[in-house]
Amino acid sequence: MRDDPYIKWLVDNLAKPGKSQSGLARHLGVDPSSINKVVKRKRLLKSHEVVGAAEYFGEDAPSIEAMPSATGGTVIAFRAGVVEAGAFREVDEFADNPFDETRQISVPRDPQFPNARVLSFDVAGDSMNDLKPRPILPGDQVVGVAFEDVADQIRMRDGMVVVVERARDGGQTREWSVKQVELYEDRTEFHPRSTNKRHRPIVIERDMQADDGTAVQVIAVVRRIINDIPLS
Structure with missing residues (x-):
């Protein structure tokens, strides 16, 4: 299995005198x-954490072109979990180990965002079964780029299809769902198409607080829909 160069870089720098996990955490x-x-390779560094770690270590992070990828114009996507509107799950139910090879798939490299991390989600429920021009149906996989990796390259706009996270109970339960964006002067709405x-x-x-009191964030921009046809 390929290793993430950011993690090797972090581990190597933490071994240097005066550097520690607790010190980096405080920073x-x-x-x-x-x-x-x-x-322990149970999660990846987020993009802003890479920047902060470089400040703490006083050393540039590895080039993003060194991120792990498969050959032949494909990249490794991490199968993050299930998207289902209205289904709040305990945080422990969400996969958090991107190095588990059983949760990795190869997908075509996104030509517009070739260096962004790629996530895939298994679709459950019917909240996007009327999306135009192509519905998103139960059993589909949606593949997207991590929003925080591309937020400086694209603006949120009307019609964009995204994976939205809602968290409640102090972050102990979360819902992931696919929605389509509608922008207004004073608010953003994430709509089902069902x-x-x-x-x-x-x-x-x-302030990115939902009108029902839950915290909301966009975690991925959907770029592709996959549906394997069963043999029987």
Whole structure:
């Protein structure tokens, strides 16, 4: 299995005199357990954490072109979990080990965002079964680029299809769902496109708090839909 060069770089630098996991955690403003998970290869560094770690170490991070990828114009995508509107799950139910080879697939490299991390999600439910021009159906996989990796390259715009995370109970439960963006002067709305009218949009004000009190963030921009045809 290919290793993430950012993690090797982090581990090598933490071994230097005066550097420690707790010191890096304080510099980044995160819990030390978050750094320990990176060291143990249970999670990847986020893009802003790479920048902060470079400041802490006083050393440039590896070039993003060195990120692991498959050959032949493909990249490794991490199968992050299930997207299903209205289904809040305990955080422990979400996969958090991108180095588990059983949760990795190869997908074509995105020509517009060739260096962004790629995530795939298994679709459940009918909240996007009326999306135009192509519905997103139960059993599909949606493949997207990590939003934080491309946020400086694209603007949120009307019609964009995204994976949205809603968190509640102090972050202990989360919902991932696919939505289509509608932008207004004072708010952003994330809409289901469904024949099932029970699905409702997520409406957020400028502070990124949903109107029902849950915290909301975009975690991926959907770029591809995959559906394998069963043999029987």
